[in-house]
Amino acid sequence: MDHLPEAATAFAHVRVPFVDEITFDAGHFVSFPHRVGFNNDFAARSVGDIAALAQGWLYFGTLQVFLGVNFDRNEFRASHPDGDHVSSRPLRQLLTSWLLTKVIPILGPEVVTKTSRSSALELYQSKKSMLELLETVLKETDALEVQPQASSDPLPVILLSVRVLVATLSGVLEETISQSNFSLLEHNYNPGAIEKLRFMDGPSKMPKAATANFLSNEMIANGWCPFMACKVLSSYNYVVAYYISRLRPYNPANHDLCSENGCVAYNVDMSRYHSKHVSPDCDCSHVAPDAEQVRSIIREGGIPIISITFDEQEPKLNVIKMTNKTPYITFSHIWSDGLGNPAANSLPRCQITKLAKYIKERRPPNSPLSKESSIWGI
Incomplete structure (x- = not known):
């Protein structure tokens, strides 16, 4: 799945084992399993047999039918000490060639005015057929997901690669062949641009599917909260969900007590809460505003604002x-960052000084804040 972009600080792409046992014969797509000896006996088959069928038929077979050309699938083979795996990087070049030979000659900006209506309609019909193919692939993938072997390696990751491929190809179709836009906006369409991939299939459709569970487990193992993992899997298609699963959590925390129903990692236990100092060995005194002034402003229906000055x-x-x-600046999530105080309206002197410095260094240019002698916050 490494045809998709990779963030600079992301986890490495998931390795998909290369199972070189069953090759699609370019015949009728749906009946292919029967032609290679699968006679509705999936439950009795080994996980290796089903994995080989899934990759040879639903991955490489789908790509062969979509592109309309034969290709050497060994180009997708990448060596690794743990065994050969599938590298989908060649997919970019194959899709570029498909675009240059199948689409641009008909819908390219330089030829679109000369394109006959019949040629365009033929291309649109081809798009419809390909979308129907991809829907069929998803149905067949769903059927394999309910087999008793579905959760056994390497089937989940192979089925995941199929779903990511389908989402990629459907996105390419929607971006390049559109009746609402009779021309291509870009010559060099990048099939790895995930922001352009349209929703077609997502983990939310099968919340207990092996592929969704695989992604969820990957995210949790990489430090994500189970609640956030569930939210990602129920909000995006497999391409976007997979991409997010490779990102490192921006604010790591202990999510051992969290569940798919909610995150409790940042909840505050008021009985044991203590305001944090800037450094663990600091024990400076607290600084507090005049409590009566605060109450007086509130009683009058106003909002008290605190300014930090230095004497x-x-x-x-x-x-x-x-x-x-x-002018003022606000701070959020102060309790989870240790800047709360359940006992008094005060903070350690070191934290007040740090906040003042932080605000001063980050005031926007030409902001009213930059004209004030004091620094405002709440």
């Missing part, structure tokens, strides 16, 4: 009433 390098918190012209 001989000692931070001081001043309280004013906010107006519609008062």
